[in-house]
Amino acid sequence: MAADQDPPSRDATLPSGYRLRREAPTLEEYVRMRTVAGLSPITAAQAAGPLETSWAWCTVRDGDGCLAAMGRVLGDGGWYFHIADVATDPAHQRRGLGRAVMEDLISRIDDEAPPKPYITLLGDPPGRSLYRSLGFVDSEPSLGMRLPR
Template sequence: MEHAAPRIEEYVRLREMAGLSPRTPEQAVGALENSWAWTTIRTADGGLAAMGRTLGDGTWYFHLADIATAPDHQRRGLGRAVMEDLIDRIERAAPPHPYITLLADPPGQRLYRSLGFIDSDPSLGMRLPR
């Protein structure tokens, strides 16, 4: 496990392989450089097996994003390990009761719930399409 961002091409490729919405290398630059924290897991030969990042202000608000595992490494606990590491880093750095959010695509919902995440009812996540 590493606390470093992946390379641009790795980030773009793993997002695509894991079924996340595609991003261009230009979009990836901001994600790689401006995240509060990264957790990556690599294979024995150095390939990117799993990743995740945290966006946030460092004290109260944290958003987990880009939680992705390469298809040939899924169902081995790597996504859970990435999530647990990111959450642990938030809890060690932030004052008590940080606000931790994520957007839960259907494939990840079971994992997120098993880690204690709940629906944000009555609030509803919203986005501005572009």
């Protein structure tokens, strides 16, 4: 399936008028979505790399073609895959869009990666119940860490 084609079975799980796409948002949409959804703000320069180098993208657009939700996968294509930037515009929340994005990204990893991929994410409080409902567990004894800059 080409990167920008709709996965046919996924649109059926979305509310009427929404379309799931296997494509990246535009640079402007990506920067805006991170901000309105409560993720840390980034600059256009910071956004360029993820838009070009992510292993996979999933977006959901409303009936007017506006970005309603998004998510992406970073990975080596072999065994390690990290789901990031899962976000839904507040005007479109509580409609199952985030779940649809997550299910599509996980399905793509399962379909395209070798058996037993290692799938990670950093779960912010608003998304933890969704991630747990999809089978994610705490990574103990490992602990997510970052290097502040």
